[in-house]
Amino acid sequence: MPGVDKFVFVGDQKQLSSFTQVSNLSLSLFERVLLNGTYQKPHMLDTQYRMHPSISAFSRHKFYNDLLKDGITAEQRTMNSIDRPVMFWDTQGKCSEERVRIRTREDNGYTYSNPGEISYIVDILQNLIYDKQVDKSTIGIITPYRGQRDLISKVLSENELINPTKEEIKVDVDRDDIYNDSKPVTIHTVSGIMIASIDAFQGREKDFIIFSCVRSNDTRKIGFLNDERRLNVAITRARYGLFLIGDHQTLDQDPLWHQYLDHLGSREFINRTDSVALSR
Numbered sequence: 232m233p234g235v236d237k238f239v240f241v242g243d244q245k246q247l248s249s250f251t252q253v254s255n256l257s258l259s260l261f262e263r264v265l266l267n268g269t270y271q272k273p274h275m276l277d278t279q280y281r282m283h284p285s286i287s288a289f290s291r292h293k294f295y296n297d298l299l300k301d302g303i304t305a306e307q308r309t310m311n312s313i314d315r316p317v318m319f320w321d322t323q324g325k326c327s328e329e330r331v332r333i334r335t336r337e338d339n340g341y342t343y344s345n346p347g348e349i350s351y352i353v354d355i356l357q358n359l360i361y362d363k364q365v366d367k368s369t370i371g372i373i374t375p376y377r378g379q380r381d382l383i384s385k386v387l388s389e390n391e392l393i394n395p396t397k398e399e400i401k402v403d404v405d406r407d408d409i410y411n412d413s414k415p416v417t418i419h420t421v422s423g424i425m426i427a428s429i430d431a432f433q434g435r436e437k438d439f440i441i442f443s444c445v446r447s448n449d450t451r452k453i454g455f456l457n458d459e460r461r462l463n464v465a466i467t468r469a470r471y472g473l474f475l476i477g478d479h480q481t482l483d484q485d486p487l488w489h490q491y492l493d494h495l496g497s498r499e500f501i502n503r504t505d506s507v508a509l510s511r
Contacts, residue, residue, distance in 0.1 A: 240260075240261050240264055242259070242261040244259075244261060244262045244265055245294045245295065245460060245463055246433060246460055246463055246464050247429075247430055247433050247460050247461060247464055248261075248262070248460075275298060275299075277298055277299055277300055278299070278300045278301070278302040279291075279299055279300070279301060279302060279303075280302045280303050281303075281436055281467070281470055282301075282303070282308065282467060282469065282470060283303075283305060283308035283309070283316040283317075283469075283470070283471060283472075284301045284303070284304070284305055284308075285305065285316040285317050285498070285500075286308075286316055286317055286466070286467070286469055286472075286473050287299070287301060287467065288494070289466065289490075289491055289494045289495075290463055290466060290467050293459075293490065293491075294459065294463045308470060308471050309471070310363075310365075310438070310471045310472075311363040311364060311365060312363070313363055313471065313472055313509045315472075315500065315509055316471065316472050316473065317472075317473045317474075317475075317495065317498070317500045318473075318474050318475070318500055318501075318502055318509070319474075319475040319476075319477065319479075319492070319495050319500060319501045319502065320351050320474070320475070320476045320477075320502050320507070321477070321478070321479040321501060321502065321503045322347060322348060322351070322447060322476065322477065322478050322479075323478070323479070323480070323503060324447060324478055324480060324481075325347060326345055326346070326347025326348050326351075326447055326478065327345070327347070327447050327448065328343050328344070328345050328445055328446055328447050328448055329343065329344050329345065329346065329378075330342075330343055331343065331344055331378040333377070333378070342376045342377045342378035342379075343376045343378050343379065343445050343446065343454070344376065344378035344379045344381075344382045344445065345379060345443065345445045345446075345447060346382065348379075348443045348444070348445065348476045348477070349382065349383055349386050349443070351476045351507065352372060352383060352387075352441055352443060352476065353386070353387070353390060353393065354507040355441055355474050355476075355507050355509075356370065356387075356393055356424070356441070357392055357393070358507055358509055359439060359509070360392075360393070361392070362509075363509065365438070365439060366423070367422055367423035367424050368423040368424075369437055369438035369439060370423075370424050370425070370437060370438070370439045370440075370441070371424070371425045371426075371427070371432065371435070371437035371439070371440050371441070371468065371469075372424065372425065372426040372427075372440075372441045372442075372443065373427065373428070373429055373432050373440055373441070373442045373443070373465055373468065374426075374428065374429075374442070374443040374444075374445060375428065375429050375444070375445060375454070375455065375456055375461070375465075376428075376445050377428065379443055379445050380417075380419060380426055380427065380428060381419075383419075383426050383443065384400045384419040384421055384426050385400075387421040387422070387424065387426070388400050388421050388422075393421070393422060393424070394421055394422040395422075396422065398421065398422050400419050400420070400421055401419065401420040401421075402418065402419055402420075403417070403418040403420075404417065404418075417430075417431045418431050425437065429461050429464055429465045430461075430464075432464065432465070432468050433464045435468060436468050436469070436470060437468060437469060437470070438469070438470045438471045438472070439469060439470075439471055439472040439473075439474070440468045440469035440472070440473050440474070441474045441475075441476070442465055442466070442473065442474070442475045442476070442477075443476050443477075444456065444475065444476060444477030444478070444482060445477075446477070446478065446481055446482070447477070447478035447481050448481060451480070451481050451484035452481075453481060453482060453484070453485050453488070456482070456485070456488070457485045457487060457488070459487050462487060462488075462491065466491075472509070474509075479492060479501070479503075
């Protein structure tokens with residue numbers, strides 16, 4: 232580039248890159264520069280100030296090779312007597328996924344929903360809003376599938392406790408649905424609560440994140456949930472509390488999820504009861 236003396240790349244190759252339907256463009260220029268040895272010692276911003284240390288722990292170790300440090304303490308990220316900053320509710324195969332046919336990129340024209348997981352979401356929301364007095368605008372719900380996003384939004388909009396003023400679902404266009412033939416809507420908001428895909432949540436954060444994993448089947452297939460960069464994004468959006476809902480047995484068949492679930496289990500962050508409690 233004539234006249235350019237210095238070029239500075241800023242990014243995070245451990246999170247999602249831009250979407251492309253051209254395979255040769257799937258590797259970003261930022262990643263190419265890091266991989267081809269142009270810069271032997273890139274400068275790393277090595278301190279995170281967003282997450283409770285219990286939320287950041289797995290990503291710091293697995294994705295950033297223990298080079299990332301916490302610049303915030305557990306005490307600084309404890310709110311409203313919630314002493315379980317991370318919790319995974321195991322549906323134990325009781326909440327089966329449902330395959331939904333739509334015109335979209337996801338899984339060759341199919342998306343997925345899981346109505347059973349939404350009952351956990353409602354319980355967690357009611358616990359946060361009414362028992363813990365958490366402002367709804369500080370809560371986000373992440374799910375990997377459009378079908379689940381739409382179903383969550385519908386159920387929450389009809390729930391009198393979650394949406395007492397009967398507000399309509401607010402929708403915003405975001406990049407991950409640009410190439411769909413259907414109406415390109417990604418981010419939903421119900422009574423202040425944001426519901427969106429993992430991809431749409433990259434670059435965003437909330438005090439509390441609820442993650443609906445969706446996949447639960449006899450064949451133990453988890454689709455693009457096995458993408459490590461997608462997992463890294465999903466579990467690093469929360470500041471104070473991360474609450475996951477999924478089928479342990481299905482997810483555990485994937486090597487990456489097996490490591491994450493082992494990590495959660497070793498810290499007693501897995502709940503195999505139907506009751507929702509955010510404090511001990």
